[in-house]
Amino acid sequence: MMVRELGVSRRTVVGFGDDISAVKISPGRVAVLKTDMLVGSTDLPPGMTMRQAARKAVVASVSDLAAKGVRPFAGLVALGLPRKLTKADVRQIARGLSGAAKAYGFPIIGGDTNESSDLTISIMLFAVADEKDLVLRIGAKDGDVVAVTGDFGSASAALRAVVDYGEQPGRLHRDLYKALYSPRAQLELGLRLASSGALSSSIDSSDGLAWSLHQLSESSGLGILLDNVPVSRAACDFASRRRLSAVDLALYGGEEYELVVTVPSRMFLKALRAAKGSLKRIGHVTGRFDGVRIVRGLREMRVRKAGWEHFTR
């Protein structure tokens, strides 16, 4: 509904329906714009510090640019700050923002600060790119390899651990803690993969691997068949300790900032080299538009279009 109401414009190159938006600013050149809002009451896991929250807000936005192969050029931040925050809290937010911006190589050049009853960190990123270099959600072809830049499940395992099982964040396995509280965006990997020219489509996995795969499938009107879901070691351990399905943790998690890409099979080696090995084949694109499926044992099963659910406490 929102999209229909807001309409489209001829200057829009990429609008709603992809990870970023882009408008043409000169022949062949586009401005890439991205906004992402982090909300205290729904987006913060128990025990997350203000600095981590601010950092994660930046990471989430950078990850979307990374998936398109675009380096952020400048950022803005709009803050809604509850009155109860201390000056030290606000300083931590500023440090989280500036540390993350520095890590990904762009300046934060402006913003707006407000009082709000719910903590809100709204990030806007700006970049300039060649239109032809953008890697979009649409573009996968029948037979393309589906690949990812890392293992999955750690963030959702960590979230389950602290929310469902009441484990102390500080006592989580280090990899689980880092995945949920100090995630990183795959910016350099995204830039290298995009500039290799080997990708046919790309998305980040922030809404969950299953959700991202469904987006790629729907954007191109093709199916995806998975034969391998890389689950992190720490998520496997957590799953077996809690008698959960490790593959489900990996598929239906979220807040993991890996890249999910498709690559024509003849280009896979090129992509693998560009990624310096950090690319894992997980399945392939199929000609029939029948959603996302997975081979488990001798059976093919449907992968639900489900992902990250905001948690309310």
Add this chain to the structure above:
Amino acid sequence: MMVRELGVSRRTVVGFGDDISAVKISPGRVAVLKTDMLVGSTDLPPGMTMRQAARKAVVASVSDLAAKGVRPFAGLVALGLPRKLTKADVRQIARGLSGAAKAYGFPIIGGDTNESSDLTISIMLFAVADEKDLVLRIGAKDGDVVAVTGDFGSASAALRAVVDYGEQPGRLHRDLYKALYSPRAQLELGLRLASSGALSSSIDSSDGLAWSLHQLSESSGLGILLDNVPVSRAACDFASRRRLSAVDLALYGGEEYELVVTVPSRMFLKALRAAKGSLKRIGHVTGRFDGVRIVRGLREMRVRKAGWEHFTR
């Protein structure tokens, strides 16, 4: 503190400390970026509809670009929506956003929607401009004329009426109602004034006339002496009815989206013509940095650096 933490960068042309931010994207050309957040619990006067709130969020951002002489090229919207909002509310927000964007001639090309306990409408605007054409807060010279694009006091009179005196919004004088609930940004006027080349500095009046004058004064390190504060007819009537100072309403109000500019006196006629008459001289710039002062009767009085206070209910 925030500014120091976030640092600066060589690519930043205009950073914190002006109405907009700008980064150089090619020789002489800059990307202009602006973010502005509207928060339900602190920014909405009683009785404001969702559509009006969304429209006002856009107007507030456009007004800042108008003051710099920049036409918005594209916008993004990040929304934090309380669970209690109905689908009709959300549709009204979308209509308010799209109506305002259309009125000021730019498309909304992307966004992010979240659940939040406090209504949040975060607008981001993007534009491209020639660096030399930007009219900044800094630039006023001793002897320049200080001028505004309209009358003041209506929005603060309206707010006082509904908040302090419990008047029904629907029964306000039409001009008061419009000023507070359906304000407009002076985009065309700002563009014409800027392209006339007659302005030495400029700001919008959204934080109040007094506040804006202090910003211009501080940015240039000079004083401002007022001899005339144009108060709207409706604000005068309200002030006399409630035994308030009309000039104080006009000076210390806010949420009025006029432009406050300085013009070298030899250029004033040129600026007046560019504005088709919609420009009123209110004072002049003085060589001594002694803040903002006003001539009242036979005395010079200090104009406080005070402005819009968010109201909490």
